[in-house]
Amino acid sequence: MSGPAAAATPAVEAERTLIDRLWPDPAADLDDEALLATYAFPADRPWLRMNFISSLDGAATRQGRSGFLGDDADRRVFDLLRREADAVLVAAGTVRTEGYGAMRLDAAAIAWREAHGLPAQPVFVLVSRSLDLDPDASVFTRAPMRPIVVTVDEAPADRRATLTAVADVVTAGAGSVDPARLRAELASRGLQRVHAEGGPTLFGSFLAGGGVDELCLTLAPALEAGDAVRIAHSAVAAPTEMRLSSVLRAGSELLLRYVRDRSAAV
C-alpha cells in the first residue's frame, strides 16, 4: 500500500471510495471496525505482516514513489493497518525515498488503541545496514515513542553512537539483519505484532530468511511498464507459498490479504 506522504490526505466521508469485501463473507461498504476485523492479527503468536501496493504489471512505484500508485481507499487501509500494530517496521531506503516523518497516529486511532489495551502509539522500527540516517530528522526528533534502529555487526561505530542519542540501536545480524533475530528482539520488548511497510529489499531479504507471515497487497488498477522495481527482490530467489485470506474491492482496485502457507512444501 502506498507510503506515508500520501497517507496524510484526510478522508472526506462523502467522497471516499467505498470498500466492499468480496471474499470471504461478502459485505458492502465496510466501516473501520469491519476493516480492522478483516485484518486482525492472530491473537496468540508473534506475527510479521508486510504491506505493499503494486500496479497490475508488477511495478512497486510510479515516478519512484509508492504513494503515487495509491488512492483514498488504499490510504485508508494503510492507516488502519498501523492501528493494530505493536511496531511499525520500515527499512532505511523507504524512509529516505518516501520522506518518512515522525509516525503519529491520529486521535481516533489513539482512542481505539487505548480502548483495546494498547499503548497510544506503536513503536517505529527502522532497519539499516549503513546507519545512513539523520539523527536530526523528524522521524527521530518528533517521534512519540523512542524508535528502534535495527542494524548489523558491521555497521559504522560512529553512526551507531550518534543514533543512540535518539533511538535504541540493536544488532540483529552480521552483514544483513536476520528476521528471526529481529523478531526475537522485538518480542523481548513486548512487540509481537509487527506491521512492515517495506521496502522491496527488506521484503526480499526477509522472505529469504523465512521471516514473513503475511502480505497485504493493494493491486492498483494501472499499468506502468518502465523499469520500476517489484515489491520484493533479493540476490537469491526465495519461493514462498501463500494462502488467500481475504479480498476487498474499492472501485477497480483490489486489496488482497495473503498469509504464509506453512503447510506447503516449496
Ligand SMILES: NC(=O)c1ccc[n+]([C@@H]2O[C@H](COP(=O)([O-])OP(=O)(O)OC[C@H]3O[C@@H](n4cnc5c(N)ncnc54)[C@H](OP(=O)(O)O)[C@@H]3O)[C@@H](O)[C@H]2O)c1
Ligand atoms: N509499492 C510499495 O508498497 C512500496 C513500499 C515501500 C517502498 N517502496 C519503494 O521502494 C523503493 C525503495 O526500495 P528499496 O529496496 O531501497 O527499499 P528498502 O528495502 O526500504 O531499503 C533498502 C535499505 O534498507 C536497509 N535494509 C533492507 N533490508 C535490510 C536487511 N535485511 N539488513 C540490513 N539492512 C537492510 C538497507 O539500508 P541502508 O542502505 O541504510 O544500509 C538497504 O539499503 C522506493 O522507490 C519506495 O518508494 C514501495
